[in-house]
Amino acid sequence: MTPTSATAPASTPPSELDLMPGVTATPLALLLLGRQRDPDSERGVDCPGELPAASDPTLVERARAAKAALGDRVFVLGHHYQRDEVIAFADVTGDSFRLAQQAAARPEAEFIVFCGVHFMAESADILTGPGQAVLLPDLAAGCSMADMATFEQVERCWEDLTAAGVADDTVPVSYMNCSAAIKGFTGRHGGTICTSSNAKRALDWALARGTKVLFMPDQHLGRNTAVLEMGLTLEDCVVYDPHKPGGGLTAAQLQAATMILWKGHCSVHGRFTVDSVRDVRERVPGVNVLVHPECKHEVVQAADLVGSTEFIIRTLDAAPAGSAWAIGTELNLVRRLAKAHPDKTVVFLDKTVCFCSTMNRIDLPHLVWTLESLVEGRVVNQITVEPETARYAKAALDQMLALP
Numbered sequence: 161m162t163p164t165s166a167t168a169p170a171s172t173p174p175s176e177l178d179l180m181p182g183v184t185a186t187p188l189a190l191l192l193l194g195r196q197r198d199p200d201s202e203r204g205v206d207c208p209g210e211l212p213a214a215s216d217p218t219l220v221e222r223a224r225a226a227k228a229a230l231g232d233r234v235f236v237l238g239h240h241y242q243r244d245e246v247i248a249f250a251d252v253t254g255d256s257f258r259l260a261q262q263a264a265a266r267p268e269a270e271f272i273v274f275c276g277v278h279f280m281a282e283s284a285d286i287l288t289g290p291g292q293a294v295l296l297p298d299l300a301a302g303c304s305m306a307d308m309a310t311f312e313q314v315e316r317c318w319e320d321l322t323a324a325g326v327a328d329d330t331v332p333v334s335y336m337n338c339s340a341a342i343k344g345f346t347g348r349h350g351g352t353i354c355t356s357s358n359a360k361r362a363l364d365w366a367l368a369r370g371t372k373v374l375f376m377p378d379q380h381l382g383r384n385t386a387v388l389e390m391g392l393t394l395e396d397c398v399v400y401d402p403h404k405p406g407g408g409l410t411a412a413q414l415q416a417a418t419m420i421l422w423k424g425h426c427s428v429h430g431r432f433t434v435d436s437v438r439d440v441r442e443r444v445p446g447v448n449v450l451v452h453p454e455c456k457h458e459v460v461q462a463a464d465l466v467g468s469t470e471f472i473i474r475t476l477d478a479a480p481a482g483s484a485w486a487i488g489t490e491l492n493l494v495r496r497l498a499k500a501h502p503d504k505t506v507v508f509l510d511k512t513v514c515f516c517s518t519m520n521r522i523d524l525p526h527l528v529w530t531l532e533s534l535v536e537g538r539v540v541n542q543i544t545v546e547p548e549t550a551r552y553a554k555a556a557l558d559q560m561l562a563l564p
């Protein structure tokens with residue numbers, strides 16, 4: 161692999177970015193990451209006391225000391241898309257569901273520090289016991305996809321389905337990447353949660369119980385699974401736009417559809433294009449293009465392989481030395497895969513930075529602040545789900561675990 165220096169603003173040392181070959185840092189991405197002067201960068205974050213400066217040279221030592229002082233009382237979860245500096249302190253890494261399961265399997269841990277985004281911490285709170293507190297080091301770590309489906313919008317959608325006479329035949333299937341309120345809605349209406357690993361099994365299960373699925377909030381995962389794995393056609397899918405009256409669909413369209421896809425997407429995976437695939441094939445001869453199913457349908461069709469984060473990791477592990485891979489998923493993970501496989505060429509699919517800006521809100525200063533607060537006896541940024549919502553959300557999560 162030929163190292164290429166990144167184009168970075170003067171205020172940010174290039175070594176800090178350590179980007180992929182051919183990848184160029186954009187000022188917007190850095191602003192979103194809060195690395196430039198951004199007066200709103202800490203908006204919504206309540207950090208009583210001092211948040212350590214990112215330049216503090218003792219941060220690693222402070223995190224290590226606080227974690228050691230807490231011992232088994234704390235369990236730190238690190239999502240695959242987190243920064244290396246945070247992953248270094250994770251007791252376990254994984255995708256959102258694996259992490260929530262890991263938290264539930266540690267009843268002795270009083271404190272679950274979830275280095276991920278808000279909906280993941282909610283799921284961990286739903287699955288863990290009453291004596292456990294789930295903490296999110298930065299409350300601004302949300303998910304743009306999860307935010308694309310609010311409870312009120314989904315309730316209105318269900319009213320539209322009812323008015324069209326199809327609600328009774330529709331089973332809701334919600335991707336893990338949604339709020340606890342949407343998971344609760346799903347459980348209340350007899351549906352299931354799914355991940356990118358088991359979306360086909362979830363859809364098979366749902367279509368054995370009803371004639372239609374309301375798939376939320378990621379239209380791309382729903383469409384890719386239905387069309388590429390289940391033999392449905394694009395015409396079997398309609399897109400419900402929560403910002404349009406009636407979702408922008410007629411009753412006849414809802415009645416004719418098998419898949420009612422929510423108009424939501426991941427702002428990170430949505431950036432990959434067919435041009436990205438074409439460009440990388442020109443840049444890297446013989447490259448295998450491997451993308452996440454949150455990518456657009458045409459991008460997945462242009463790629464060689466598609467699969468969940470865990471599938472991407474497994475595929476790279478099994479790939480022969482000397483093979484070349486362009487990966488279409490979040491950049492922190494792709495960088496770690498490149499480092500873990502020096503015998504293979506692993507490049508990022510796009511030419512520009514594609515971090516998940518909200519995942520990147522969790523950094524070492526926030527982790528240190530969270531751990532040191534616990535040492536001082538203060539539980540900060542606790543995420544709790546209201547019991548009624550949690551009960552139905554857990555039913556939908558349990559249904560996922562029981563999928564055939």
Ligand code: SF4
Pocket residue numbers: 241277302303304305306337426427428429490516517518519
């Ligand atoms: S990568 Fe996409 S789906 Fe995942 S947390 Fe970030 S915005 Fe949400």
